[in-house]
Structures are given as structure tokens and as C-alpha cells.
Amino acid sequence: xxxxxxxxxxxxxxxxxxxxxxxxxxxxxxxxxxxxxxxxxxxxxxxxxxxxxxxxxxxxxxxxxxxxxxxxxxxxxxxxxxxxxxxxxxxxxxxxxxxxxxxxxxxxxxxxxxxxxxxxxxxxxxxxxxxxxxxxxxxxxxxxxxxxxxxxxxxxxxxxxxxxxxxxxxxxxxxxxxxxxxxxxxxxxxxxxxxxxxxxxxxxxxxxxxxxxxxxxxxxxxxxxxxxxxxxxxxxxxxxxxxxxxxxxxxxxxxxxxxxxxxxxxxxxxxxxxxxxxxxxxxxxxxxxxxxxxxxxxxxxxxxxxxxxxxxxxxxxxxxxxxxxxxxxxxxxxxxxxxxxxxxxxxxxxxxxxxxxxxxxxxxxxxxxxxxxxxxxxxxxxxxxxxxxxxxxxxxxxxxxxxxxxxxxxxxxxxx
Amino acid sequence: xxxxxxxxxxxxxxxxxxxxxxxxxxxxxxxxxxxxxxxxxxxxxxxxxxxxxxxxxxxxxxxxxxxxxxxxxxxxxxxxxxxxxxxxxxxxxxxxxxxxxxxxxxxxxxxxxxxxxxxxxxxxxxxxxxxxxxxxxxxxxxxxxxxxxxxxxxxxxxxxxxxxxxxxxxxxxxxxxxxxxxxxxxxxxxxxxxxxxxxxxxxxxxxxxxxxxxxxxxxxxxxxxxxxxxxxxxxxxxxxxxxxxxxxxxxxxxxxxxxxxxxxxxxxxxxxxxxxxxxxxxxxxxxxxxxxxxxxxxxxxxxxxxxxxxxxxxxxxxxxxxxxxxxxxxxxxxxxxxxxxxxxxxxxxxxxxxxxxxxxxxxxxxxxxxxxxxxxxxxxxxxxxxxxxxxxxxxxxxxxxxxxxxxxxxxxxxxxxxxxxxxxxxxxxxxxxxxxxxxxxxxxxxxxxxxxxxxxxxxxxxxxxxxxxxxxxxxxxxxxxxxxxxxxxxxxxxxxxxxxxxxxxxxxxxxxxxxxxxxxxxxxxxxxxx
Numbered sequence: 053x054x055x056x057x058x059x060x061x062x063x064x065x066x067x068x069x070x071x072x073x074x075x076x077x078x079x080x081x082x083x084x085x086x087x088x089x090x091x092x093x094x095x096x097x098x099x100x101x102x103x104x105x106x107x108x109x110x111x112x113x114x115x116x117x118x119x120x121x122x123x124x125x126x127x128x129x130x131x132x133x134x135x136x137x138x139x140x141x142x143x144x145x146x147x148x149x150x151x152x153x154x155x156x157x158x159x160x161x162x163x164x165x166x167x168x169x170x171x172x173x174x175x176x177x178x179x180x181x182x183x184x185x186x187x188x189x190x191x192x193x194x195x196x197x198x199x200x201x202x203x204x205x206x207x208x209x210x211x212x213x214x215x216x217x218x219x220x221x222x223x224x225x226x227x228x229x230x231x232x233x234x235x236x237x238x239x240x241x242x243x244x245x246x247x248x249x250x251x252x253x254x255x256x257x258x259x260x261x262x263x264x265x266x267x268x269x270x271x272x273x274x275x276x277x278x279x280x281x282x283x284x285x286x287x288x289x290x291x292x293x294x295x296x297x298x299x300x301x302x303x304x305x306x307x308x309x310x311x312x313x314x315x316x317x318x319x320x321x322x323x324x325x326x327x328x329x330x331x332x333x334x335x336x337x338x339x340x341x342x343x344x345x346x347x348x349x350x351x352x353x354x355x356x357x358x359x360x361x362x363x364x365x366x367x368x369x370x371x372x373x374x375x376x377x378x379x380x381x382x383x384x385x386x387x388x389x390x391x392x393x394x395x396x397x398x399x400x401x402x403x404x405x406x407x408x409x410x411x412x413x414x415x416x417x418x419x420x421x422x423x424x425x426x427x428x429x430x431x432x433x434x435x436x437x438x439x440x441x442x443x444x445x446x447x448x449x450x451x452x453x454x455x456x457x458x459x460x461x462x463x464x465x466x467x468x
Numbered sequence: 469x470x471x472x473x474x475x476x477x478x479x480x481x482x483x484x485x486x487x488x489x490x491x492x493x494x495x496x497x498x499x500x501x502x503x504x505x506x507x508x509x510x511x512x513x514x515x516x517x518x519x520x521x522x523x524x525x526x527x528x529x530x531x532x533x534x535x536x537x538x539x540x541x542x543x544x545x546x547x548x549x550x551x552x553x554x555x556x557x558x559x560x561x562x563x564x565x566x567x568x569x570x571x572x573x574x575x576x577x578x579x580x581x582x583x584x585x586x587x588x589x590x591x592x593x594x595x596x597x598x599x600x601x602x603x604x605x606x607x608x609x610x611x612x613x614x615x616x617x618x619x620x621x622x623x624x625x626x627x628x629x630x631x632x633x634x635x636x637x638x639x640x641x642x643x644x645x646x647x648x649x650x651x652x653x654x655x656x657x658x659x660x661x662x663x664x665x666x667x668x669x670x671x672x673x674x675x676x677x678x679x680x681x682x683x684x685x686x687x688x689x690x691x692x693x694x695x696x697x698x699x700x701x702x703x704x705x706x707x708x709x710x711x712x713x714x715x716x717x718x719x720x721x722x723x724x725x726x727x728x729x730x731x732x733x734x735x736x737x738x739x740x741x742x743x744x745x746x747x748x749x750x751x752x753x754x755x756x757x758x759x760x761x762x763x764x765x766x767x768x769x770x771x772x773x774x775x776x777x778x779x780x781x782x783x784x785x786x787x788x789x790x791x792x793x794x795x796x797x798x799x800x801x802x803x804x805x806x807x808x809x810x811x812x813x814x815x816x817x818x819x820x821x822x823x824x825x826x827x828x829x830x831x832x833x834x835x836x837x838x839x840x841x842x843x844x845x846x847x848x849x850x851x852x853x854x855x856x857x858x859x860x861x862x863x864x865x866x867x868x869x870x871x872x873x874x875x876x877x878x879x880x881x882x883x884x885x886x887x888x889x890x891x892x893x894x895x896x897x898x899x900x901x902x903x904x905x906x907x908x909x910x911x912x913x914x915x916x917x918x919x920x921x922x923x924x925x926x927x928x929x930x931x932x933x934x935x936x937x938x939x940x941x942x943x944x945x946x947x948x949x950x951x952x953x954x955x956x957x958x959x960x961x962x963x964x965x966x967x968x969x970x971x972x973x974x975x976x977x978x979x980x981x982x983x984x985x986x987x988x989x990x991x992x993x994x995x996x997x998x
Contacts, residue, residue: 119512122526125534127480128493129526130514172524174490174514200493324477326529354534 053284054238054291054462056104057273058155059245059432062088064255069273073267077292084443085292090454091296091409091436093344093394097171097245098131098156100295100438100455105154105238106138108460111395113138114185114402115156117342118172119418126328128340134159137399141236141459142167145466148232151223153196153240155295165232167338168224168244171197179209192223198246204429210250211265214243218269222276229283235466241273247427248298249410252432256300283316289444289465302413304428305377305384306421307339314373316366319420330420333357336366341418342434343385343408345370354460367405374408376450379425386411409436473533473542474905475838476765478598480515482839483547484640484685485537489514489525501664501667522836541572543833544905552836553637553686554578555624555675556600556645557617558585561691561769561828564785565643567776569836570615577618579630583648583667584786588793593938595786596802596931597922598773605661608782620993625671627678634682641836642679644690647742650693651885652943654739661738668742669749676753681857687762687839688750689832694821694849694895696732696744703892705973706821707731708899709747709763709847730914736887737945747847761844762835766828767821767851767895770797771915772922774826785825790938797822799939800861801916804868805923808881808939809957814889816858816880821851824910824994834904849897852908858963865960867916872924878960882952886945892968898975977993 057065062312065086069078092100092110094117100114110116114137129135133156140157142149147164151157160181168189169179173196180186198213218241225239247269248255254266264417278294284290299428303461318332331338333355335348347363350356358366367390377384410416415433440453447464450457480486491513514525519537532538532545539548552569556562557578570576580602588594598607602619609615622629624646628662641832647668648654652728654664672690697706707715713727730751733744746763753759788794789802800810823831831850840846855863861878868874883889900906922928942951 122523127527127529127532127534128512129524130512132524134524172492172514172525174492267722326479326481327527329477329479329529329531 053280053288054293055241055277056154056238057244057292057294058240058242059248059296059298059434060294061299061435061437061440063437064298065294065439068267068270073129074270074274074277076281080277080281080290080292080441080443084441084448084453086199086439086441087453089180089293089438089440089457090257090452091337091434091438092455093389093409093436094340095296095434095436095438097295101155101157102131102136104293104295104458105140105142105157107141107456108135108138109395109397110395111266111400111403114399116402117340117344120402121328121340121346121353123352124354126331126355128150128328130158131425132163132172135160135167141462142238146235146461148234150228150232150234150237150239152228152238153221153242154238155240155242158169165228165234166228168194169196170240187468188227189224192220192227192398194224198243200246203246203250207251207262207265210247211262211269213268214247216271218272236462243269244273244294245298248431248432250432252298252300252430274399287445289443289447289460291461292441294438295455297435297439298432298434299412299437301415301428301431301433303379304415304417304426305410306417306424306426307343307345307408307420308418309421309424310374310377311337311339311345312422313424317372327420331355337370339404339416340404341416341420343410343416344404344406344418345406347405363405370406375423378416383411384414385409423468473540473544473833474903477532478531478532478545478838480517480530480535481841483532483535483728484550484687485518485520485547486515486528487518487685488842489516493738499544507933509779509838511813525651541837543572543836544575545767546663546837547640548573549573549575550641550836551575551577551637551639552641552643553634553639554643554645556647557619558582559645560584560786560788561825562643562645563605564644564774564777564825565829565832566617567609567613567615567783568774570609570617571776572833574836575621576970578631579620579622579633580646581621581623584788584793586680587648587653587956588790590786591790591792591938593788593790593793593935594672594931596789596935597784597787598931599784599786602781604782608780612775612780613781625667625674630675631678631682634678638684639686641687641689641839642674642675642683643832643876647691647738647746649691649693650792651737651739652941654737654742654941655945657947657948664739664889665742665745668739669745672746673749676749676757676759679759680757681754684757684759685842687836688759689835690746690750690761690763692743692747692763692765692847693740694765694767694851695737695740696733696735696747697731698736699819699888699891699893700732700734700815701888701891703814703968705896706849707895708849709765736885751845754843758843760840760842761846762844763838763847764831764957765847765849765851766795767823767849767853768795769823769825769828770795770912770918771825771910772798773915773918774829781995790935791934791941791943792938794939796820796857797860797912797916798919800864801919802923802932803939804864804874804876805920806929806936807875808936809877810861810864811940812857812861812878812880813884813885813941813952814880815959815966816861817856817890817968818887819852819854819856819891819893819968819970821849821854821897821972822912822913823850823852824915827852827906827908827910830909831900831904831906834900834906846899848899849895850900851895851897851972852910853891853912854895854972855912856965856970859965860961862965863913864916867913868920869960871917872920872977874920874921874924876960877957880955881941881958882955884941884944884952891964894971894973898973901974901976
């Protein structure tokens with residue numbers, strides 16, 4: 053059984069266990085191996101879950117973020133299940149598998165078992181396999197995700213959404229538990245990520261107005277962990293993990309505004325042009341969300357101007373300039389990595405030329421804005437501090453696990 | 469084609485193949501919502517493409533220039549095999565357009581219930597240019613142009629049938645030419661008046677509901693009329709449907725912006741009223757249901773020539789010149805060809821916008837090729853020239869006399885209509901030339917000349933002779949059926965044209981006149997008895 057808690061950092065799980073807020077997990081912690089796990093680079097759900105479920109790095113599965121640019125255009129496409137160039141583990145061997153709420157697995161595909169996609173899933177009826185399951189889920193008032201608009205309106209509405217969605221998720225997993233004689237059951241709770249984005253501060257500040265409610269949410273999940281544990285047998289393997297961690301946001305950083313300031317990015321102000329179509333021919337580089345920088349290569353883009361011979365020089369220049377990006381004396385960027393340093397595989401053609409790893413609190417965004425620094429409506433942003441918990445009689449856990457190590461463990465578990 | 473095509477920068481937003489899937493907020497890991505378009509920097513709209521499902525979900529920002537489904541064409545980028553449905557395909561405009569579109573590579577279908585053929589029979593009139601039964605027309609189109617057009621005999625107000633056809637054909641654009649377009653017809657009596665409004669207004673309302681259900685991504689390219697606006701005695705310019713953003717209303721020292729509001733309408737007949745009512749229905753439907761529409765305020769249409777209809781007598785489009793369905797330039801030309809003094813009403817200083825058939829067809833192709841965005845209702849004034857009626861009579865007379873040796877006179881009749889017959893006139897028509905790349909090709913005099921060539925042929929003269937009785941007006945706006953008295957008869961060019969100088973504002977600088985091309989001559993084979 054694999055339980056995912058989207059976006060929950062190792063540190064927070066540890067705290068909640070130690071402080072008695074998650075007693076079931078505290079007990080499980082003692083019975084198994086609980087470690088920090090490195091998320092993907094960038095630490096974003098689509099890329100990270102993609103690596104978790106395929107066992108391959110983005111250079112092989114081809115998904116480097118939530119978005120990518122469509123060939124021959126400046127248009128962003130949004131990654132979904134069909135974007136992955138490597139199969140998920142449940143597509144590689146028999147099963148049955150019950151796959152419930154894994155992000156970036158929309159639309160649901162045929163498999164031996166059942167599959168309900170997690171966010172981003174625009175249409176419920178394409179998010180459920182097999183089809184008859186859809187009616188049953190609707191009866192439970194199942195929903196894929198919280199309504200973000202409501203979340204923005206008030207904390208009260210946010211918690212209503214979070215708890216309602218959580219309860220429906222729990223009803224669904226309980227129903228599915230007995231429907232199949234499953235080999236693997238993968239259940240992901242995504243409300244944790246939503247809650248942490250909106251109210252990370254509530255986890256840090258003991259006097260926060262919503263600290264109690266925050267803890268109640270995790271407590272509810274912990275209650276269900278106990279229930280799930282009871283359903284498992286001695287010889288069943290239990291894996292719990294997150295895809296990335298969370299930390300406090302200081303600022304949103306619009307990297308494109310910085311690139312524009314430094315002359316790398318030229319945008320048209322012609323009203324007819326929308327979004328990245330504003331990119332003019334003189335542009336040398338532009339950014340997508342989560343610190344990905346792409347050179348405006350002649351070979352790739354309609355108004356591309358960067359020749360192959362120039363690219364190394366521009367990359368060096370970018371590295372220098374980005375190292376200067378600072379706020380109040382503090383550097384915004386911690387590391388600047390080239391694609392070859394972090395990725396490998398046959399999907400390298402789509403890889404960003406540079407990936408920026410920010411210092412704590414600087415949330416790197418792809419917006420085409422004039423302002424480099426902006427306040428965020430959220431208090432939590434991603435980091436690479438995921439966790440991995442394993443309780444097993446047989447499985448070996450790597451010393452410093454990364455998200456690439458999960459599939460080998462799953463294969464060992466079901467194979468063995 | 470050296471210049472950039474006018475719709476190169478249009479995007480998926482304008483394309484009927486784009487299916488709205490909702491939107492996603494990326495500020496915190498992609499929270500998605502099924503909702504119509506949102507205008508926020510932080511939210512991205514997701515679409516899927518019906519024609520390119522392999523792209524998955526993406527932003528609606530691929531340009532026509534970048535998209536392999538949009539191909540370069542003579543009138544801009546064109547959606548490959550774009551499915552266009554013409555309501556009223558058997559008519560004067562409908563038939564001509566169906567041939568032009570099919571010849572350009574569009575996938576054309578059409579419906580008609582032959583209302584025009586039937587109602588012209590009411591006063592024993594008929595098309596003075598012989599037109600063939602639809603079956604033969606379609607065969608000829610296949611033979612001469614190599615095109616297949618899917619035609620169904622159908623009343624567009626029969627919602628059940630229409631819905632069924634829409635489901636089958638899945639149009640990406642619907643051209644609405646299925647209204648009864650006659651002012652005098654709508655003024656004959658209560659039955660005619662009510663029939664016009666039933667067919668036009670309620671028919672269109674039904675069409676909108678059906679589009680919403682079956683093909684909400686199709687654009688509605690609807691024929692309206694410049695007549696909706698009326699002719700304000702103040703000389704206020706006739707803007708394109710809505711006030712421009714810098715228009716201001718001032719009253720008692722206070723000011724309000726009028727930008728974006730629908731301009732006042734002053735329709736001069738119950739037919740014109742039906743078009744105004746349509747405008748409101750279409751406007752609302754776009755607002756409630758995110759439908760997309762161009763409302764075309766077309767000037768008075770004239771001419772019988774397009775590249776396609778001139779190729780073969782079986783491809784000719786109809787020409788009505790009776791008092792109900794004939795339009796003024798066509799009527800004058802037929803009158804000149806058949807020794808009837810040209811019928812000017814009242815002072816004859818009524819000023820209107822006009823457009824030739826071939827130019828109108830060019831406009832339509834450009835509009836169809838550059839669809840509006842979801843929820844967008846836009847209005848274009850489809851006009852290429854502005855003239856006073858008296859001036860037109862003089863022009864037709866001069867061409868008839870000089871080029872064809874005809875004996876042409878002009879008669880002023882007591883006006884059977886209720887309208888200003890002397891007024892200032894300024895029409896704005898900037899969108900077609902500036903946003904859609906329209907360039908006027910047809911000169912008024914040249915088209916009149918070519919029409920006279922055709923109308924003075926023996927067999928056509930005979931056809932005019934047979935319906936001559938229906939040429940002189942007898943439909944009075946008062947409800948009486950009576951031929952108006954003749955005020956005076958004179959020779960063309962003899963009378964002065966009055967004080968007001970009509971203006972057409974195309975947004976082009978003075979003196980930047982476009983060279984008019986001749987509509988290419990095709991030698992038509994011997995025309996047989998139709």
C-alpha cells in the first residue's frame with residue numbers, strides 16, 4: 053500500500069508525530085524507516101509524481117513542469133498523463149492496481165484495476181476508469197480537488213472545501229478497498245498541499261487563528277492511517293511518501309521581469325498578441341514557472357534567434373546575471389543548474405537550458421510581469437524536502453532516497 | 469503574397485476547433501475549474517483542439533500562422549476544410565457565396581425552402597436572369613468547379629429538422645441569409661408584416677437556441693442591414709454597431725462615456741425592425757451563452773457578377789427587380805434596359821451605403837475566415853460606397869446612354885415610403901478594410917455597364933417584359949395599394965443633387981484611394997432559354 057501526502061515536508065511529519073498530533077504515524081514511525089527524500093528538480097507535482105510513478109528522471113519521462121511549449125509555437129501546453137514518455141508502474145505489470153488521486157494522471161487510462169486521476173482534471177468523466185465507477189463516485193459527492201476560488205474567499209470556506217473533499221476521498225478509498233483483490237493500492241491525499249499553500253503560517257505559528265484547524269486536518273488523515281493499518285496484513289508492505297515539501301513564502305519572483313530588465317527578453321506591447329506570443333525575435337531567453345529558463349533557439353521557436361554556437365556564451369552570461377538577483381542583500385538564487393547536470397535520457401530535447409533552485413522563501417514564477425518581486429496570496433511554497441516512510445519485512449530503503457527510488461521498491465514489493 | 473495576411477495573428481480563441489475545458493490557477497499547483505474564460509494573469513485557460521487532440525490541454529494562443537490547420541489563402545488564412553453552413557443557399561447572395569466558398573476549398577452545406585422563388589410568384593414576378601433548379605445548379609457546380617455542396621430542402625424555422633442537420637454537419641460557421649429581406653413586402657398588410665417578423669425574428673431566436681445546444685463554437689455570420697440605423701437628420705455618423713470608446717454624451721454640463729454601447733436604431737419598415745430585433749437577440753445570446761457572431765450591416769447590394777457565377781449560365785445567381793425584392797441599382801439598371809423611366813422616390817436625396825456582389829462576397833469570406841472570440845458580438849458596416857438615389861439614377865442613365873445607346877429617363881414619384889428624402893449622411897466602415905483586409909474591387913459604373921450588357925440581351929429583356937407590371941411600386945407605407953403619382957420626368961444629369969455631400973469613413977487617409985481591379989471577364993457560352 054502506498055499512501056501519498058502531497059506537499060508534506062519531512063520536517064512537518066516529524067513534528068506532528070513528536071508533538072502527538074499524529075499518534076498513529078508516530079507509532080508507525082517507530083516500526084519502520086522514516087527518511088527525508090529528495091524531490092525532483094524542479095520540485096513540482098507533475099514532475100515529481102511523474103518520477104515517482106515511472107521511476108525515471110524528467111530527461112526520460114519528458115515532463116519538466118506543469119507546462120511546456122508546443123513545438124513551432126510559443127503556446128504553453130499543460131502536462132497530463134499522456135505527456136509522459138515512460139509508463140507508470142501500474143501500466144508495466146499485471147495488477148490489479150487501485151490508483152486513487154495521483155496528480156498529473158488525467159485522463160485515466162485502461163488498466164487492470166481502477167484509476168481515478170488527481171489534479172489537474174478538468175472533466176470528471178475522463179478522470180475515472182472504469183466508467184461505471186463514475187456514478188458511484190458521484191453518489192459519494194467525490195471531487196478531484198478543492199475549489200480554489202472558494203479558498204480565496206475565506207478560511208472558513210477553505211476548510212469546508214478541504215474537509216468535504218477529504219471525507220469524500222476517504223469514502224472512495226474505503227469503497228474501492230474491497231472491490232479488487234489488489235496488488236498495489238496507491239492513494240494520494242492532495243488536500244495537504246492545498247492547505248499548506250494557503251496556510252503554511254498556521255503550521256509555524258502556535259498562536260495562529262487557524263492552527264487548530266490545520267492540525268485537525270492532519271489529525272483526521274492520521275485517524276484514517278490507523279484505520280488503513282488495521283486493514284493491512286503483517287506481510288503487506290506500507291509505503292508513505294510526499295512528492296515535495298513546503299516552506300514559507302517571502303516573495304513571488306517573476307523571473308521574466310528580471311530577464312526583461314537585463315535585456316534577455318523582449319516583449320511586444322501590441323494588444324493583439326497574447327501571453328508568450330509577445331516574445332519578440334531579439335529575445336535571448338525566457339522563463340517558465342519554477343525556475344526553468346529556455347534559450348530562444350532558432351531551431352525551436354517561430355521567432356527564435358539564438359544560434360547553437362551562441363548558446364554556451366548566453367548561458368554563462370545568464371548564470372552571472374542571475375547570481376546578482378537579490379532582495380535586501382540576500383541572493384534569490386541558490387543554485388543554477390544546466391540540463392546536463394541534472395537530467396539524462398532521450399527527452400533532453402525538451403529540457404530547459406537552465407533550472408534555478410531558489411533560496412528559501414523565493415517562489416520562482418513564469419508570469420510575464422513588469423514587477424520582479426510580488427507579494428503572494430499564499431503563505432506556502434514548494435521545496436525539495438519530501439519524505440519517505442517504509443514499513444516492510446523485506447524492502448531495503450536507500451540511504452538518501454530520491455523520488456526515482458520509489459518504483460524499484462514497489463517492483464521489489466510486488467515481485468517478491 | 470508579400471504582405472502579412474490580415475488574420476495571421478488570430479489565435480485558438482478565434483478558432484471553432486478549440487474546446488474550452490476550464491481554467492487552472494497555477495499559483496498553487498494547478499487547481500482547475502470548469503468555467504468559462506477568466507481574465508486574470510494568474511489563471512490559465514485550458515482548451516483542447518478538436519482537430520489536433522494530440523496536443524492535450526493547452527493555452528488558446530497558437531496563431532493561425534503557426535497552426536498547421538490554418539492555410540494561407542487569397543483572403544487570409546483559412547481553416548482547412550472549414551465547415552460552413554449557408555441558410556438560404558438558393559438566394560441571390562446565398563448561391564453566389566456557396567460557389568465562392570466551395571471553390572476556395574471550404575466544406576459547404578446549405579439549406580433553403582425556396583421561399584424567394586415562391587413569394588416572387590405572388591405578384592407574378594421572377595428572376596430576370598434565368599436560374600436553374602437546385603439539382604441542376606449543384607450538378608453544374610460539380611462539373612464546372614469540381615465542388616460538392618451538400619444541400620437540403622428545409623425551412624430554417626423548423627427547429628427539429630435544423631437541429632438534426634446541425635448535428636450531422638457540425639458547422640464551424642453559419643451564414644444566415646434566410647431572412648425575408650424586403651421592406652415593401654413587410655408593409656403589404658398584417659399577414660405579410662407578421663410573416664416577415666415570424667420568419668426573421670423568431671426564426672433567428674430559434675436558431676440561437678439550437679446553436680447553443682448543438683454547435684456553440686460555430687460563429688453566426690448574420691446578414692443585418694445598414695437600414696437598421698436609419699438616417700439621422702443630425703448627420704450623426706453611423707458607427708459600426710456600437711459607439712467607439714472615445715464617444716461622449718454631454719448633457720447639462722455632465723458627461724458620460726458611450727463607448728461600447730449599441731448605437732441608436734431607427735428602422736424605416738417592419739422588415740428593418742425585424743433586423744433590429746435580431747440584433748438584440750443575437751447580442752443577448754452571445755452574452756448568456758458565449759456564442760460568437762458578426763452582425764453585418766450590409767449596404768444595398770447590387771450587381772450580378774462574381775468570378776464563379778459568370779462561368780456558366782447554370783451557375784448564375786438570381787436577379788430580382790420587382791418593387792418588393794429588387795434593390796435600387798439593380799432596379800434602375802433593369803428599368804434602363806426596358807424603357808421604364810428610373811423610379812426615384814420623393815426628392816431622391818435619400819443617401820445610402822452600397823456594395824457590389826463580388827465585393828460583398830469578398831467581405832463574407834474574410835469574416836468567415838477570421839471568426840470572433842467566444843462571447844464576442846461584433847458589428848461591421850459592409851459598405852464600399854455611399855450615394856444619393858438621384859445620383860445613382862444619373863449614373864445608370866449616363867452609362868446606359870453613352871455605352872449602350874439606350875434612351876433613359878428619370879421619373880420622380882411621390883414617395884410610397886415614410887422616410888427622410890433629403891438628409892446628411894456619414895457612414896463609418898473601418899473594420900472591414902483595416903481589420904479584415906478588405907479591398908474594394910468593383911467600380912459602380914463598370915458593374916452597371918456589365919449588368920446592362922446582360923440585361924439588354926433579348927431573352928433577358930423578354931423576362932423583364934413579363935414581370936414589368938411588378939416594377940412600378942404600389943406598396944404604400946400607409947397600407948394603401950396604389951401607384952404613386954409622377955412628380956416630374958427628366959433626363960439624367962439635368963438636376964442638381966442637393967446640398968448634402970455623403971461621406972464614407974474607411975479610416976483611410978484622403979487620397980489613399982485603392983486602385984479598382986476589373987472583375988475578370990469570363991466569356992459565357994451561348995445562354996439558353998432558362
